[in-house]
Amino acid sequence: MTKVSYSDKIAAYSLKKSPVILAIETSCDETAASIVVSGREVLSNVIISSAAEHVKYGGVVPEIASRAHTDAVDKAVKSALIDAELDFCDLDAVACTYGAGLLGALLVGVSYAKALAFGLEIPLVPVSHVRGHLAAAYLADKTLDPPFIGLIVSGGHTALAVVSDYDKMQILGGTLDDAAGEAFDKVARVLGLEYPGGPNVEKLAQKGTASVVFPKMLKGTGGYNFSYSGLKTAVINYVRSAVSAGREYSPADVAASFQAAALDVLADKAVEAAREFGLSTIAVGGGVAANGYLRQKLAEKCLSGSIKLVLPNKKECTDNAAMIGAEGFIQYRNRNFAGLDLNACASVMLK
Ligand code: KG4
Ligand code: ZN
Numbered sequence: 068m069t070k071v072s073y074s075d076k077i078a079a080y081s082l083k084k085s086p087v088i089l090a091i092e093t094s095c096d097e098t099a100a101s102i103v104v105s106g107r108e109v110l111s112n113v114i115i116s117s118a119a120e121h122v123k124y125g126g127v128v129p130e131i132a133s134r135a136h137t138d139a140v141d142k143a144v145k146s147a148l149i150d151a152e153l154d155f156c157d158l159d160a161v162a163c164t165y166g167a168g169l170l171g172a173l174l175v176g177v178s179y180a181k182a183l184a185f186g187l188e189i190p191l192v193p194v195s196h197v198r199g200h201l202a203a204a205y206l207a208d209k210t211l212d213p214p215f216i217g218l219i220v221s222g223g224h225t226a227l228a229v230v231s232d233y234d235k236m237q238i239l240g241g242t243l244d245d246a247a248g249e250a251f252d253k254v255a256r257v258l259g260l261e262y263p264g265g266p267n268v269e270k271l272a273q274k275g276t277a278s279v280v281f282p283k284m285l286k287g288t289g290g291y292n293f294s295y296s297g298l299k300t301a302v303i304n305y306v307r308s309a310v311s312a313g314r315e316y317s318p319a320d321v322a323a324s325f326q327a328a329a330l331d332v333l334a335d336k337a338v339e340a341a342r343e344f345g346l347s348t349i350a351v352g353g354g355v356a357a358n359g360y361l362r363q364k365l366a367e368k369c370l371s372g373s374i375k376l377v378l379p380n381k382k383e384c385t386d387n388a389a390m391i392g393a394e395g396f397i398q399y400r401n402r403n404f405a406g407l408d409l410n411a412c413a414s415v416m417l418k
Pocket of ligand 1: 252
């Protein structure tokens with residue numbers, strides 16, 4: 068009797084109408100697992116973070132992150148199943164982040180997902196982490212349908228796109244140098260704040276006023292592109308020259324001024340894009356979208372422009388697996404299934 072291979076079984080697999088997808092995310096320092104039904108309903112969303120282990124190094128140490136994923140991935144998946152009151156046999160597919168991210172970290176999730184998909188004889192769905200960030204919007208608003216303007220702002224990516232269909236986007240612009248989150252992390256270091264930088268800059272900014280004039284970074288220019296290195300350098304120079312001249316300065320005012328300069332431009336360009344392309348919805352994703360100042364700016368500008376704003380809750384802005392389940396569903400419907408030769412990729416294109 069000839070044995071039927073995994074790839075033959077998957078080739079013959081019939082798509083389920085309301086698939087139960089287990090999603091796994093291990094691209095950075097969060098080991099995350101989630102159960103998502105039909106790409107919209109989150110039954111569980113487990114995150115085990117190794118962030119505390121990286122604090123003393125001032126950033127994520129890849130080897131420590133990989134080891135932490137190895138320790139946590141099985142626990143995260145089992146907790147996700149328990150929270151959802153499901154068992155392995157209830158799963159219709161396994162989705163996993165295959166890139167972008169730290170290679171060693173990604174490989175833990177990819178390898179776990181492969182083994183599970185093979186053992187359960189269900190499809191393995193490869194998901195782009197960056198697309199996942201935007202797909203979190205489908206969880207936030209169950210009626211959200213393309214077309215809309217998508218704004219992705221994370222530690223590794225800053226991009227503005229026209230999302231014309233679930234699997235189609237036209238990139239309008241991106242960062243020419245640093246990503247928005249990266250700039251927050253670098254400014255945090257200059258201000259002596261601990262990793263993770265973004266939330267700590269935001270906290271400090273709440274105590275200050277945006278009174279320091281920093282360059283407005285491609286505001287009103289540069290089309291839909293962004294640039295953060297000039298702003299970052301201006302903050303570094305401001306702090307260093309104050310310190311070396313023994314001049315007093317307010318770190319809280321620096322944080323508030325940097326935050327306003329870094330984020331106003333995102334809200335302005337997203338609204339401008341909605342106007343230019345005649346779209347009435349803006350959806351935002353990525354860690355920086357957890358920032359209260361950005362959320363408020365976007366809300367104000369969208370309100371005055373009669374634009375609907377879709378913002379994922381803060382847990383689903385920063386790294387999580389529910390967003391991977393949302394994007395995984397889109398790929399599942401397209402039968403974008405991976406073979407057991409799926410590899411991790413440090414960088415993947417957004418498109
Ligand atoms: O999306 P994410 O969790 O991971 C990546 O895919 O990069 O984004 C992490 C980035 C970090 O740079 C972090 O400093 C930034 O998002 N971030 C924030 C806030 N929370 C996270 N930046 C500004 N304000 C926040 N509240
Ligand atoms: Zn991310």
